[in-house]
Amino acid sequence: MSYGSTIKVPFGPQHPALKEPEYFLFEVDGDIVVKVTPRIGYVHRGVEKAFEQETYLHNLYLAERICGICSHAHTTCYTQTVEGLIPLEVPPRAVYIRLIMAELERLHSHSLWVGIAAHEAGFDTLFMYLWRDREMIMDLMEEISGNRVTHAINTIGGVRRDITNEQANKIKKFMDRFEGNVKEYMKVLETEQTFLKRTKGVGILKPRDAISLCAVGPTLRASGIKSDVRADDPYLAYGEIPFNVITHDGCDVYARTIVRCEEMIESANIIRYALDHLPEGKIRVPPPRTIAPNESVGRVEAPRGELIHYARSNGTAKPERYKVRAPTLGNLASVCQTLIGAHVADIPMILAGIDPCFSCMDRMTITVKKA
């Protein structure tokens, strides 16, 4: 029903339903959202300006810290961009190691998200199961790279650590177990009424809107659009590895969940294939310190969707300009559209639906608010 007049409801930056600080102003008519105005920037750290101050090698560590979940996606994109500036060819073994880490990261990021989706829908048991599995993936990543979160395995010209046969066997063994678990969770998600009622038909993003609002990643694929940077613009070794691009035509939060679950199974297959076909050879080549004037665009399919970096060099050891556009900013326009017409109670579920990572999205300017 309509109340004939609307009221404005501020949401955030500190709000129990948001895991990170961001602000949305909702205009609601009764229980229905009619307008959304976002105001981002609450976790800005001035990353783009900071890139201009430091050397290419130093910036690698900065790129790693743009995001706390998909840190490897950012360094993969950073190295791709900077290696494009030089240009520099990376040894094949390093390419495969980067790819294996990227897929492990997708597994841990997607299981984190499906866990959160279950939690938002009030189904905490499943949340616990998924996060248990995620913990084991992080253990594997720690074993390979030495770190759970900021893996620091990528470097300009290759990777810093090799994967041993022992580690490879351990990963393969876990992939079999993990795949079985995901299939089990999918059975639960597809039949559990609590979850279905909170997600089916909720947060509809029509394919037409998904395209025109430039949505990316699982959000776009859950609206039936077959787009994945790994397949459309193959980087690393994705051109050599067979895998499916998962889509779903549900256009709702449920579809986004299923897409991510099926992507986990695909990722497990990619990892197994990559480990079986791991090329021999060295894992890094030394990069030059300074880079002649040039420009380069890097694109990566991060767990949340298309990630794009742009760099311009000027002949020194520091970049002239470095631009980062994280997938969450790419999905902001579409999620604002999706929220219109939704019930207030569904806001957390819909916002969670794009798998928002606000520290990725906010990266831009110097806002050191120390008072």
Add this chain to the structure above:
Amino acid sequence: MEDLIKRLEGYKEDIVEIKRPKERRIFVRVKADGFKKFLSRLIDDLELRHLSTITGVDLGQEMELLYHFSYKYSVEISIGVKVPKSAPKVPTITDLIPGAIFYEQEIHDLLGIEFEGHPNMGPLILPEGWPEGVYPLRKEYTVQELNRIARGGG
């Protein structure tokens, strides 16, 4: 790729330069005059639907905008156009690509480029109370100075 380059070369009266550094990457520099008209023709012609992002670069006397379009989600075509720093204005493309809304707003915040016809040129990223006319990504602002401003030093 070859076909795409050929189609782009058809716009030679608008285009200053075409570069192709590697597979699936194209950089196109175009004239500022009639930029919007050119872009709208190109968008229709090549069916450019996905805008990955827009980059703004401070070049000193001028500023450059790079529109990173993704042709069929595969080939990244970056279209560059320059605007004078003294009067940094460019027409909005939100009527052609609605997804450009936050990218343009962000560039307005950080580099002070006005997008004429944009539905909301208000702040998106900068904090409340940020002094007007201070654009952090412009080269004349050092990190030290921005820190001082952010702490309330005006």
